[in-house]
Amino acid sequence: MSNISITSLFPFRRLKFIGSEDIDFEQGTGTVVELRPDLRFAPICSSCKTKGVGKHSNHQRFLRDLSLGPHKTLIHLHYRKIKCPHCGQIVVEELDIAEPGGPRVTRRLAVYIQELCKLMTVKDVAEHLKTVKEIDKQGLKQxxxxxxxxxxxxxxxDEIPYGKHHRYLTTVIDFETGRIVWVGKDRILPPGCHCL
Incomplete structure (x- = not known):
């Protein structure tokens, strides 16, 4: 019987390994690993590294990590927002696994991608790690x-041209704030919108 534990493959400080599950992605099989903050550590601010004074709220997100052999790996990360006495704001706690508010990949996968980009074209790296784009797309949808x-x-x-052969995106914008409210392919209006 083997004494090898998957826990050692996720040596992230301040996080506790909860479990893993094999699942099927669109492009093959993969593993989802669940990590939660280790309650033995007091949460610290990701901006100034000051110890937080209390938990504000709990959140979760999925991050793409380095593959485990042929298995693509997703991390189901649970994290907290805390009150920082130094910054005077509510911030994401520091967990050393990913950049708060950054791309939905772990720091070690980001380093791997940067190293690959020194040896390959960006297009080749994107093809090699195509599920990063898929995971990001799923995260944006959510x-x-x-x-x-x-x-x-x-x-x-407004209409925005893209690509070749007169292709357009139709955008609906909040005129006062500039916030995009709706985007559709071609020259169409959103459902329920009527032109006079």
Missing amino acids: EFAHIDYNGLRYLAV
């Missing part, structure tokens, strides 16, 4: 699936 339409008073509609 983050922006529900758009807040409250407070909209004035809308602006």
Whole structure:
């Protein structure tokens, strides 16, 4: 019987290994590893590294990590937002695994990608790590699936050309703030929108 533990493959300080599960991605099999903050450590601010005075809220996100052999690896990360006495703000706690608010990859995968880019073209790296794009796309879908339409008073509609052969994106923008409210392919209007 083997004494090898998967825990040693995730030596992130301030995080505790909870478990793993094999799943099927669109492009093959993979492993999801669940990590939570280790409660033995007091949370610290990711900006100034000061010890936080209390937990504000719990959050979670998925990060792409280095593959485990042929298995693509996702980390299901649980993290906290804390009150920082030095910054005077509510911030994400420092966990050494990824940049707060950065790309949805671990720091060690980001270093791996940077090293590959020194040896290969960006296009080749993107092809090699294509699920990074997929995971990011899924994360964006989750983050922006529900758009807040409250407070909209004035809308602006515009067309943006992209690619070749006169292809367009139609955008609907909050005229007062510049926030994009809706984007659609071609020259179409969002559902329920009527032109006069």
